[in-house]
Amino acid sequence: MFTTPSNAATAKLSPLLPLTPAQAQLVDRIFTFTTTHLNQPGPAMFAIYGDAGTGKSVVLAHLFNRIQEAARTQATSPLAGTENYFLVNHPEILKVYREIAGHQPHLFKKDIQRPTSLINQISQGKRQADVLVIDEAHLLLSQPDHYNNFYGHNQLASLMATAKVIIVVFDETQVLRLKSYWTEQRLEALMAPVPHEVYRLTHQFRMQASDDLVRWINDFTHQRLRPLPSSGGTNYDLRVFADAEKMRQAIVARNQEVGLSRIVSTSGYPSTLDRGKHYITEGAFHLPWDQYNYTATPWAELPQTINEVGSIYTCQGFDLNYVGIILGPPIGLDEHEHLVIHLDRYTDVEAFKRRDDLTDPQELTAIKQRLILNSINVLMKRGVKGLYIYAHDPRLNHYLQQGRHLA
Known part of the structure; x- marks a missing residue:
């Protein structure tokens, strides 16, 4: 252990x-x-x-x-x-x-x-x-x-x-x-x-992934879609899951083997800053969001957080060995295979608080979409040794699986 x-x-x-x-x-x-x-x-x-x-x-x-x-x-x-x-x-x-x-x-x-x-x-x-x-x-x-x-x-x-x-x-x-x-x-x-x-x-130090996978993440988070690479690289474990609970079980197994492995998610699930527990549910998967961490130890290093879902607010700037990311309801794929961002499904109210110098509706919409895509980029690049992905949107999940063996 x-x-x-x-x-x-x-x-x-x-x-x-x-x-x-x-x-x-x-x-x-x-x-x-x-x-x-x-x-x-x-x-x-x-x-x-x-x-x-x-x-x-x-x-x-x-x-x-x-x-x-x-x-x-x-x-x-x-x-x-x-x-x-x-x-x-x-x-x-x-x-x-x-x-x-x-x-x-x-x-x-x-x-x-x-x-x-x-x-x-x-x-x-x-x-x-x-x-x-x-x-x-x-x-x-x-x-x-x-x-x-x-x-x-x-x-x-x-x-x-x-x-x-x-x-x-x-x-x-x-x-x-x-x-x-x-x-x-x-x-x-x-x-x-x-x-x-x-x-x-420019050199990537954190991820042991191939340059192709790093480019894919950058392209994906700029809405430039292409098939996910068949491999993350010789020393990198890249998987797509059709079942979020199976992904959680795989992350738990990696955590038992090498430590510092966690589930993280984008917004799009119940979340309120009221110190109560709010859960992410995807089929059999049911875990609470990360709680505010009052200790001097970073969130990812607390053993009990293997039973929580990390967010950009606890994971940004940190290395994990393996990361399992849930792409929540705001991120989907349309019938033309274009990545779409549903702003009305984003539940992080802190992210979009009004500012008086951004008044053009089109500009503001574009900026909000950019912030969501940035959050995906941050979360996908947490894993040193592996990246596991589950998408809430069935069409997007199917697209990610193309040319790959489903985990």
Whole structure:
């Protein structure tokens, strides 16, 4: 019986892990950029673009550890005595980075902050910021959000007004809510007036899948349909299930063998933020959605969550060994074999909260569809060793099975 180590997520982001030569060169380049611009009129910005699984967070972990080591131990460094922060707007990922900080001599848990907390502390004169490293910058709020105690208009703009150097990683295909609606074009418009550099990561590190399967996922989530590859690759387990319960049983078996295997789902099933249990039912399959995780351990590493269904809010940014994804009622196939998105069947009310600057109905519809497709992309790319798929829509499930042996 495999026991998931308590530090499985942190081990994959540890600054002690070796980097590839290309990653090491990128860390050197950003570090030089940081020290060059630190004492010049700011802010200066460095943006790293890359799809899910391309190693963005690993690069940031190494970079921030190096920045803080220089700030706290190297008296002759331009960074000596600077006040620097690592920011992330995802509560589950925040736990991972704080756990990492607790084991590194030059990192403190207080170095890891949520953007709103730091913005509010700076505005109150309690902190200042020299260098900011921002993971998952596509999750930064781009409108006021009273629920999160953010009363500005854009979190990145607020941070640019206070810091000297800002490093962000950004993936517009992982934008999941209207209140954090971003595109590369919007980011570049903010960077344009200040000194900046960009770098794009392309190599897939997370998934042991073939390049063809990764391309298929990217095509599928841009509504460019083609038959699912017959194989996910030599070292990757790709299956389509006609029965969600059988998929659950297979994921349980994988979890017993290698750990970190979970069922996840898109929206489209009962879900309300009332701390009650809401269930996904597909035939004999009947499991509750993930619950809010009050522990310091990431959701996927809690043993009991094998009996829950993960969402984008617990799984984004995390590696699973095997992922079983349920494509819910909003995702279907029409009679012409075109992928269609049924917005009226989407049940995540938080995702589509109104924003006053998006008023064109056609544009808003397109953006909402893009957010749903992004959620599929995020969930499909969680699995390191395997991807199992079940589609609620019978026509879509049949299409996915074409040319394959049904699991």
